[in-house]
Amino acid sequence: MREKETTLYIGPQHPGITGNMMVKIKIKGDTVVSSSTHVGYLHRAFEKLIEQRNWLQSFTILCRFCVPEPDPMELTYARAVEEIEGREVPERGKWIRVLVMELARLQSFMLWYGGQSGSAGLYTLGQWSVGDRNYVLDLFEELTGGRVYHMFIWPGGVRRDLPKGFKDKALRTMDYLEKRLVQYNKLLFDNVIFQKRAQGVGIIPKDKAIEWGVVGPPLRGCGIKSDVRIDEPYEVYDKLDFIVPTFEGGDVWARALVRREEIKQSISIIRQVLEKMPEGEYYNKIPNPMKWKIPAGEAYVRTESVRGEVGFYVVSDGTERPRRVHVKGAAYTHAFTVLDKILPGQNISDVSFILNSMGACPPEIER
Amino acid sequence: MDNELLKEQELLNAITKAYDVKGNVIRKGRVEVFVKKELIPSVLLYVKEQKGYKHLSHVACIDWIEQGEFQLTFNIWSHADKIMLYVKTRIDRENPVMENLDGIWDQLNTYEREFREMFGIEFTGLVGEKEFILEDWDDMPPMRRDFDTVQYSKDHYYFRPGREDAKDVRKTLTDRTGEEIPDYATKYSREK
Numbered sequence: 086m087r088e089k090e091t092t093l094y095i096g097p098q099h100p101g102i103t104g105n106m107m108v109k110i111k112i113k114g115d116t117v118v119s120s121s122t123h124v125g126y127l128h129r130a131f132e133k134l135i136e137q138r139n140w141l142q143s144f145t146i147l148c149r150f151c152v153p154e155p156d157p158m159e160l161t162y163a164r165a166v167e168e169i170e171g172r173e174v175p176e177r178g179k180w181i182r183v184l185v186m187e188l189a190r191l192q193s194f195m196l197w198y199g200g201q202s203g204s205a206g207l208y209t210l211g212q213w214s215v216g217d218r219n220y221v222l223d224l225f226e227e228l229t230g231g232r233v234y235h236m237f238i239w240p241g242g243v244r245r246d247l248p249k250g251f252k253d254k255a256l257r258t259m260d261y262l263e264k265r266l267v268q269y270n271k272l273l274f275d276n277v278i279f280q281k282r283a284q285g286v287g288i289i290p291k292d293k294a295i296e297w298g299v300v301g302p303p304l305r306g307c308g309i310k311s312d313v314r315i316d317e318p319y320e321v322y323d324k325l326d327f328i329v330p331t332f333e334g335g336d337v338w339a340r341a342l343v344r345r346e347e348i349k350q351s352i353s354i355i356r357q358v359l360e361k362m363p364e365g366e367y368y369n370k371i372p373n374p375m376k377w378k379i380p381a382g383e384a385y386v387r388t389e390s391v392r393g394e395v396g397f398y399v400v401s402d403g404t405e406r407p408r409r410v411h412v413k414g415a416a417y418t419h420a421f422t423v424l425d426k427i428l429p430g431q432n433i434s435d436v437s438f439i440l441n442s443m444g445a446c447p448p449e450i451e452r
Numbered sequence: 453m454d455n456e457l458l459k460e461q462e463l464l465n466a467i468t469k470a471y472d473v474k475g476n477v478i479r480k481g482r483v484e485v486f487v488k489k490e491l492i493p494s495v496l497l498y499v500k501e502q503k504g505y506k507h508l509s510h511v512a513c514i515d516w517i518e519q520g521e522f523q524l525t526f527n528i529w530s531h532a533d534k535i536m537l538y539v540k541t542r543i544d545r546e547n548p549v550m551e552n553l554d555g556i557w558d559q560l561n562t563y564e565r566e567f568r569e570m571f572g573i574e575f576t577g578l579v580g581e582k583e584f585i586l587e588d589w590d591d592m593p594p595m596r597r598d599f600d601t602v603q604y605s606k607d608h609y610y611f612r613p614g615r616e617d618a619k620d621v622r623k624t625l626t627d628r629t630g631e632e633i634p635d636y637a638t639k640y641s642r643e644k
């Protein structure tokens with residue numbers, strides 16, 4: 086029987102989509118023939134708004150560039166401003182920044198557990214991990230005052246020092262999460278449904294990965310060791326002991342394994358930071374923010390987020406407002422060109438499964 | 453020569469030897485070259501195929517309205533050298549035309565579609581739907597510096613009937629009910 090080609094719209098209202106975007110796929114039978122991504126449901130003109138605010142006011146916008154993981158955005162912008170201005174960050178400020186980054190990574194991984202298992206039809210794990218994520222958000226609340234959006238990392242350091250008793254509470258949370266991870270992994274990685282669904286699906290060829298702009302866990306899932314934290318160590322990552330896990334295969338399974346190992350590394354980094362953090366100043370105070378001018382200059386700064394590298398191109402023309410802030414998250418390539426290349430030949434039921442493994446985050450695409 | 457910047461200087465020398473371009477070593481791991489727009493495809497292909505700069509990390513577009521130019525910056529990373537190369541070019545703002553480059557890196561297609569829509573730069577031969585983020589947009593490309601967001605919203609949107617004066621909500625309510633506004637509530641009021 087001759088099969089008819091049908092167009093199917095996944096999103097913007099669809100349980101399997103990873104945010105406000107649409108993946109338009111053409112299918113023959115159950116097989117995807119071609120795919121194209123459409124955005125425009127979430128545009129909030131953030132980059133334009135930033136141009137109309139002063140250097141510090143931008144922070145209320147920055148954290149909203151990516152809902153599941155706002156902190157890398159703050160850090161990247163702060164580092165870019167510091168690079169243009171030549172502002173030093175006190176040693177303790179750097180350690181607290183790394184602590185915030187790794188806590189952010191941890192809570193974002195917990196959300197990923199929910200998304201990845203939910204798109205395979207395993208709903209229990211999502212309930213567990215999103216519930217346990219609240220313990221990390223509690224730590225954030227105590228440290229920064231906010232649960233999801235923090236606006237905690239500022240040019241020159243961080244806003245506050247660690248509260249009293251934070252170290253013990255954070256260590257207890259890490260112990261608890263480590264125990265829970267064993268249960269998670271039993272439920273997900275030992276599950277034959279997940280194994281069969283994930284293996285050999287959504288393969289990114291190793292020889293094309295870098296050229297296609299693949300970054301982060303998907304790139305490490307192709308067996309390529311690349312991580313901004315070791316390629317261009319920022320803050321105090323060069324003083325910490327951690328490994329960058331890589332797995333061969335380039336499929337959803339390899340990407341999941343990379344994330345499984347990275348969570349363990351994040352917990353280990355948090356423990357090291359809490360133990361080794363020196364005493365001292367945490368904030369190199371900036372002048373009056375309303376009159377704070379940054380010398381003219383340009384800087385491109387990258388940070389490793391859960392989805393891959395986040396890059397900020399910041400331009401100053403010597404005034405109290407940014408001239409231009411151009412943001413690029415991992416999803417900008419992952420959700421467009423890479424997805425268009427790996428979806429053809431896949432089954433319809435695997436589309437949202439692959440989307441979750443690539444970490445397609447629409448607010449990062451249309452800033 | 454500073455030994456720390458040896459690799460950076462070597463890269464800069466190789467590019468300046470092959471092409472008539474100028475450049476600088478900014479710091480460790482950062483090199484910039486200024487290229488005429490006609491040479492951009494050739495320089496990008498050279499660094500990608502000959503020098504191993506395979507990862508196109510980012511492309512930025514900046515509107516320098518005072519100088520009548522757009523700036524395009526291609527940020528390319530080499531996993532082997534651990535150097536970020538900035539390839540910068542300027543395009544005339546009055547006639548913003550550039551060659552389509554998505555044959556070199558596929559992901560440039562997405563950037564070009566965005567810049568076409570947000571800055572009005574035409575990429576000759578670019579294939580891809582005209583609408584990327586905006587829908588039915590017939591005004592000036594909105595990321596240009598001379599696009600006035602306040603004026604645009606005044607022209608296109610209106611206040612809800614009864615809210616034209618944008619008064620303090622609490623005052624409108626108390627006028628209606630006759631209640632007194634306590635001092636602490638008026639402390640930061642715009643009406644004061």
